[in-house]
Amino acid sequence: MPDDLETLYRARLPEFRRVAAGIAGDRELGLDAVQEAFAAAVRKRRSYRGEGTLEAWVWRIVVNAARDARRRNATTLPDAPATNGHAPTLPLDLLTERQREIVFLHYYADLDYAAIAAALAISSGTVGATLNAARRTLRAALQEVGT
Amino acid sequence: VNEATLFDALDAHVASFRDEPDDWEDVLRRARRSRRLPRRRILVALLAALAVLGAAPALAVLLLSRAPRLPDGADRSRVFAAIDPQSGRVLVQVAPWRGQDGICYLVPGVRAGCAHRTPRGTVLLSPPPTGFTFYRRIASARALLVGGGSRPVVFHRFGPPLDVAFFFPQRRHDVRALQLRDRQGRVVAQVSF
Numbered sequence: 001m002p003d004d005l006e007t008l009y010r011a012r013l014p015e016f017r018r019v020a021a022g023i024a025g026d027r028e029l030g031l032d033a034v035q036e037a038f039a040a041a042v043r044k045r046r047s048y049r050g051e052g053t054l055e056a057w058v059w060r061i062v063v064n065a066a067r068d069a070r071r072r073n074a075t076t077l078p079d080a081p082a083t084n085g086h087a088p089t090l091p092l093d094l095l096t097e098r099q100r101e102i103v104f105l106h107y108y109a110d111l112d113y114a115a116i117a118a119a120l121a122i123s124s125g126t127v128g129a130t131l132n133a134a135r136r137t138l139r140a141a142l143q144e145v146g147t
Numbered sequence: 148v149n150e151a152t153l154f155d156a157l158d159a160h161v162a163s164f165r166d167e168p169d170d171w172e173d174v175l176r177r178a179r180r181s182r183r184l185p186r187r188r189i190l191v192a193l194l195a196a197l198a199v200l201g202a203a204p205a206l207a208v209l210l211l212s213r214a215p216r217l218p219d220g221a222d223r224s225r226v227f228a229a230i231d232p233q234s235g236r237v238l239v240q241v242a243p244w245r246g247q248d249g250i251c252y253l254v255p256g257v258r259a260g261c262a263h264r265t266p267r268g269t270v271l272l273s274p275p276p277t278g279f280t281f282y283r284r285i286a287s288a289r290a291l292l293v294g295g296g297s298r299p300v301v302f303h304r305f306g307p308p309l310d311v312a313f314f315f316p317q318r319r320h321d322v323r324a325l326q327l328r329d330r331q332g333r334v335v336a337q338v339s340f
Contacts, residue, residue: 013169039175092160095339096339097339142156
């Protein structure tokens with residue numbers, strides 16, 4: 001099992017880190033949250049009973065760790081998101097926490113609805129509806145910025 | 148705005164971690180470190196139990212003193228308070244932090260502490276969404292409710308030397324997010340719970 005965790009860590013680390021950074025609202029917090037989450041997974045490996053995939057189980061731990069990091073460190077208002085000079089800034093503060101998490105899991109980790117549902121312990125239908133609502137909100141906001 | 152625009156914006160929001168090295172050894176170190184904690188906790192609990200058995204009267208004092216108090220670092224000669232206009236209860240006590248650029252505060256029943264001033268620093272206290280902000284642009288706060296809609300939040304700004312504003316939603320259980328707004332009512336930040 002630790003080998004499986006290590007394999008998963010090495011295979012999907014950039015995605016875990018990117019999602020965690022998005023949820024935590026900070027790159028360094030995201031990095032740290034992933035390390036802590038995998039340490040917790042190593043520690044709690046016996047509690048994984050094979051219900052669902054190992055990856056979904058780990059995603060749940062990573063999301064929780066990033067969420068905790070964000071709450072513990074919600075001491076400074078986020079600066080305007082960094083951009084590459086071409087892409088518009090993203091008004092993520094218009095989304096709920098759940099919407100943001102689903103957006104990050106979908107776009108940054110390329111997880112499908114079923115995988116996101118497993119990671120967040122919600123139904124696939126909820127994932128779809130939430131993601132659509134988030135897209136509508138973001139598109140409307142980006143449209144407004146563009147006009 | 149199409150999917151590609153949205154994707155570009157998300158891509159720019161959190162840059163890729165593709166080129167950053169992994170550190171599995173660090174994961175294992177953290178896992179080992181955390182494993183040791185329970186033993187320490189058991190030891191601390193045993194010591195605490197012994198202390199309790201040996202000094203029951205001291206326990207009473209200890210329990211009574213667990214309620215948060217204005218921290219020792221507070222300048223007690225300059226303590227300010229905000230009072231709920233409806234109930235008359237003290238919402239917060241605030242004082243300058245002695246020898247530091249910051250404040251010390253006591254939100255009765257919630258938390259006490261000291262915080263360094265940063266130009267845009269905003270602190271959420273547990274349980275949220277009580278908190279305070281040093282950001283001068285913020286002039287009001289509004290709670291967004293779980294069932295939709297919103298309601299204003301008690302917002303109290305302390306002038307110099309504190310230069311900080313506290314916000315206190317009246318009921319917390321149905322608040323899903325908090326909006327901090329400027330004088331024109333524009334949303335400066337939104338924190339979801």
